[in-house]
Amino acid sequence: MSRFGSTTMWKKLYAWLDERLGLNDLYKATLDRPEPRGNWWNTLGSASLFLFLLQGATGIFLTVYYTPSPDHAYDSITYIMNGVAFGWLIRGIHHWGSSLMVLIVFIHMLRVFVTASYKYPRELTWLIGVGLLLLTMGMGFTGYLLPWNQKAYWATTVGTAIAGSVPVVGEFIMKVLRGSSDLSALTLSRFFSAHIWMLPAALAGLIGVHLYLIIKHGESEFPGRDD
């Protein structure tokens, strides 16, 4: 009966933790909440969340070898691809995951639009979602420069020049983005900082509020014939 004995011990331990952490309530609110009759399109928000976590994990691993300096960025990426065990896999997931994440987040937004789920009381969920889409695209934009190859260099030259075409303040915005009048070491390091610290922190915060609102309001019903 030792097995029985140990199960009650675990149950006691769990009950002790639950009383203090509210694990059961947490579980009910996040994973066991009542849903309207679902649809595969409703899984895209969770898919976006999964991709965000995946990009975070693979990105952290890339920083083990990646070096954000014009002298070493390209060489360090070449080394990740050819020199490190499974480097190709980790970079590959991060590289393709970034495009997939933009795509999935976008389709998630389309489904919210099509099912009119942005209406009362979910206007703020939608607004925060707009922030999430912009931040996700910001991640793509800043990450694209990091390999510091020709494509990256010219894409960023063009991308920042677009900001420069804004009347009056454009020139200033462009210099802030680049950290200098042309692309330089300053551009690379500030893009790196934005890519691994500022944008992910903002994304994580907004995702938290987004999820809080989803739990608070529950999922919207699909519009019926009368809506």
Added chain:
Amino acid sequence: MAGSHHGSAVGYHHISRRDFIKLTTVALGSLMGAVIGLPAIGYLVDPALKAGGKEAWIPLGPLEKFEVGKPTPVTFIRSKVNGWEKTANSYGVFVLRKSDAPTDVMVLSNRCTHLSCRVNWKEEQQAYLCPCHDAAFDINGAVLGGPPPRPLDKYAGENLKVEDGVVHIFFAEG
């Protein structure tokens, strides 16, 4: 679970739907964990697995250059590729000719056997002194005092040769 124990003849072969799901989840979960986790560990420890150094015969200079009875410092530089970067490391040894005989040569590493500071030969004290924790070694590298656990590393036998009047050591990068 109602109905999960019908057909009692095969009762102990029977596995409930719930247990089956649990088992499959654990099995698939472990498999996925391994597929993700092992490459991740490999990626992190990879440089340590590849840290095999190069070996080479290093010429230290012609015999005439070394005064008999007095340890002479010689430094040499070896370059090493670490990842995407080439680093030049400087190494030092002391060459001592104990007599005029061309084979009577001793070469000691200048690396303290305590924690790798570089030792210096002090003629007045006739000792190698380490600036870090006051170790002292005699002219043959034996420990005279201080924390080092063993004598200075010696190039001798197969790792030392005098060819065409030039002293060489066989150096293996750490």
